[in-house]
Amino acid sequence: MATSLTRRDFAASAILLVAGSYAGWTPAQAAESKPAAKLLVLYKTPKDKAAFDAYYKATHIPLASKIPGLRTYEISEGVVNTPAGPSDIYLTAILTFDNLAAIQAGLASPEGQAAAGDLANFATGGADLFMFDSKDA
Amino acid sequence: MAKLVVLYKTPKDKAAFDAYYKATHIPLAYKIPGLKKYEISDGAVSTPAGPADVYLTAILTFDSLAAIQSALGSAEGQAAAGDLANFASGGADLYMFDSKDA
Numbered sequence: 001m002a003t004s005l006t007r008r009d010f011a012a013s014a015i016l017l018v019a020g021s022y023a024g025w026t027p028a029q030a031a032e033s034k035p036a037a038k039l040l041v042l043y044k045t046p047k048d049k050a051a052f053d054a055y056y057k058a059t060h061i062p063l064a065s066k067i068p069g070l071r072t073y074e075i076s077e078g079v080v081n082t083p084a085g086p087s088d089i090y091l092t093a094i095l096t097f098d099n100l101a102a103i104q105a106g107l108a109s110p111e112g113q114a115a116a117g118d119l120a121n122f123a124t125g126g127a128d129l130f131m132f133d134s135k136d137a
Numbered sequence: 138m139a140k141l142v143v144l145y146k147t148p149k150d151k152a153a154f155d156a157y158y159k160a161t162h163i164p165l166a167y168k169i170p171g172l173k174k175y176e177i178s179d180g181a182v183s184t185p186a187g188p189a190d191v192y193l194t195a196i197l198t199f200d201s202l203a204a205i206q207s208a209l210g211s212a213e214g215q216a217a218a219g220d221l222a223n224f225a226s227g228g229a230d231l232y233m234f235d236s237k238d239a
Contacts, residue, residue, distance in 0.1 A: 038178075038194075040142070042232070061239045064239070065239065073239040074237065074239065075236065075239045076140075076234035076236055077237045078234065079234065080232050080234040081232070081233050081234065082232060082233070083231055083233075089232055092232065092234060092236075093239065094236070100183070107185065129184055130144070130182050130183070130184060130189055131182070131183050131184070131185075132178035132179070132180065132194060133179040134177065135176065135177065135179045136174075136177075137167070137175040137176065137195065
């Protein structure tokens with residue numbers, strides 16, 4: 001399976017390479033998106049994974065989805081790895097807003113306060129939150 | 138989809154980091170096979186309590202975790218990963234995972 005993926009990736013790269021040299025076009029430009037800001041949450045491994053999973057899905061996602069200004073809300077699926085192997089991170093969440101000011105306003109709202117306050121109810125391993133404006137590289 | 142998240146800790150020389158990242162590392166990383174999207178933070182990285190010890194974030198999107206692993210194993214991926222030692226003087230944490238809508 002790894003071999004076929006590699007082959008497919010090579011084929012795709014070759015096509016993009018040809019397109020790129022032809023029209024000065026790169027895949028990144030094709031995927032260019034409007035300005036945005038991200039709230040990145042890294043949940044460390046909790047004491048009870050099954051309890052974490054159940055609470056996150058049933059309670060925290062519905063709460064966080066109510067934060068005003070939230071555009072997209074993505075979470076990791078399965079193991080979070082580092083290049084050296086498994087990480088101490090159990091789950092990641094990436095919440096996208098229009099800009100950093102919108103994140104700050106979203107977190108200060110009653111819905112944002114409810115979602116942030118909810119972390120203490122399930123994030124038994126702790127969680128790191130990072131927020132920043134983001135742009136295409 | 139899957140993401141490769143890179144958290145660069147505050148480097149010893151921010152101006153040197155910025156110049157190298159833009160002129161050398163971005164072009165190298167863009168060559169990684171299977172890369173769909175490459176976003177970086179713009180300005181300060183904050184925590185709810187104030188400034189973070191993270192100076193720059195990069196989020197690279199691929200089709201799947203298998204695609205990330207295969208890409209990092211490629212010559213281009215090895216070149217980009219090996220380049221970190223040339224500018225990430227504060228260290229960097231890399232995380233990779235499949236992702237889905239919550």
